[in-house]
Amino acid sequence: MGTSLAVVGIAVLALVAAIALLFARRGVLTRSGAIVMAVRLSTRIPGRGWAPGFGRFDAGRLQWFRMFSYAPRPKVALERGETVIESRRRPEGPETQVFPPSVQVLVCRTPKGVFEVAMTESALTGFLSWLEAAPPRGGLSL
Numbered sequence: 001m002g003t004s005l006a007v008v009g010i011a012v013l014a015l016v017a018a019i020a021l022l023f024a025r026r027g028v029l030t031r032s033g034a035i036v037m038a039v040r041l042s043t044r045i046p047g048r049g050w051a052p053g054f055g056r057f058d059a060g061r062l063q064w065f066r067m068f069s070y071a072p073r074p075k076v077a078l079e080r081g082e083t084v085i086e087s088r089r090r091p092e093g094p095e096t097q098v099f100p101p102s103v104q105v106l107v108c109r110t111p112k113g114v115f116e117v118a119m120t121e122s123a124l125t126g127f128l129s130w131l132e133a134a135p136p137r138g139g140l141s142l
Contacts, residue, residue: 035055035056035119036053036119036120038052038053038119040118048094050098051075052066053065053067053069078108080131080133082111085109087106088107095118103118103119
């Protein structure tokens with residue numbers, strides 16, 4: 001009985017450590033001026049495939065990190081001079097159950113492909129200002 005209690009104690013301790021690590025990672029990312037945003041990772045099912053995360057502006061790049069991940073590197077990186085916004089819309093269909101009405105969905109084209117990102121209007125203002133500061137070859141096309 002003593003060893004099974006020790007195993008349970010170790011498992012609980014490992015779980016607490018894993019959760020603490022996620023919160024510490026989030027603190028490091030958000031301390032440096034990160035914004036909360038979602039990126040659509042899959043388009044197989046209409047309105048689905050969104051993953052929550054944090055965007056961090058780093059010189060000429062917006063780095064996106066998944067919210068519930070231990071990965072030290074960003075999952076998606078948008079280069080400022082190579083990113084063009086193709087369209088902008090409100091959430092529609094099943095997306096309205098996931099996002100509040102204040103969220104905007106952007107379709108961004110880069111040399112790496114097309115990305116859909118969703119962010120609040122206040123985060124969008126900062127993102128658009130950041131894009132407008134890009135060299136002439138990229139930026140807005142609305």
